[in-house]
Amino acid sequence: MGLLGQNYRGLNLPFCGRDMDWEDTFRRQRKESESVYTLRGLDDIEYGNAALEPATEALKAPIEPPKNEEIKDQAETSVSTEKEKVLSGLKDLAEDQLKETGGPFKFPGGEVKVVENDPDLSEVIDLEVQKDSKKLQVLFVYNYSADALLLPEGERANAPSEQLLDRMISAMKMESDNFEKLVVESGEREVFLKHLASREVEVVVPMGAIATNLVLGKQERISMVHGKFFDKELTYKNDQVRQFKIVPVFNPEMILINPSMKRSTWTDLQKIMDHLGIIPK
Helix, strand or coil: CCCHHHHHHHHHHCCCCCCCCCHHHHHHHHHHHHHHHEECCHHCCCCCCCCCCCCCCCCCCCCCCCCCCHHHHHHHHHHHHHHHHHHHHHHHHHHHHHHHHHCCCCCCCEEEEEEECCCEEEEECCCCCCCCCCCEEEEEEEEEHHHHHHHCHHHHHHCHHHHHHHHHHHHHHHHHHHHHEEEECCCCCCHHHHHHCEEEEEEEEEHHHHHHHHHCCCCHHHHCCCCEEEEEEEECCHEEEEEEECCCCHHHHHHHHHHHHHHHHHHHHHHHHHCCCCCCC
């Protein structure tokens, strides 16, 4: 008997030599068979014993397709994951843009800004809100520079820092009744809070480190926070709430000392203009 016939003796197939067309015969036998065969372990295969035997176990139930609810849950999970990835990517881009230029990340159809959320920026104030409060777009808060303090009180508007401040405000193209200037000194936070009790302000712009720390109510480095938007909420008596944005910028005196800061300061002011919807003419 040939080698092929010897290897397949246990199959009871009608071939026993090399000259037989055993491959065609084998395929025909498999096709005609209606039984399901399972291969025994190699240890069980012996000459004279069938290497294949009919399966005794019933076929398992066919795999059912996932239900509509499962498909929907998977789809929602996938969409949620994609949204998180997109938002995370946009946040990273906005932060990189903020570090490089100090401005928001703009793209076709919108822009992304990094807004600082700080639980310390909500306060309860033991003061009453004045009825019929005046509405303002911007309140500039600052302390007199050294050049202004050298002049008599009635002549301080002639100081170079005060004149530069007026030019900065003029460049923002606001109507004169839409903004005010408030002069404060270190430790005079009560003056600021009382002033806000009689004003409804959209944006408070502290100028310089002293004003920024006073308005925020905590110590911050102006070089790290200038041009950033902070949400602020003051709750006065009778649950009267004042909500506004805080955007610190450099003090005019610093710009006179270091003219290279003029560009970044103008960028910060333009962001405030953009927030207010002011379009330069």
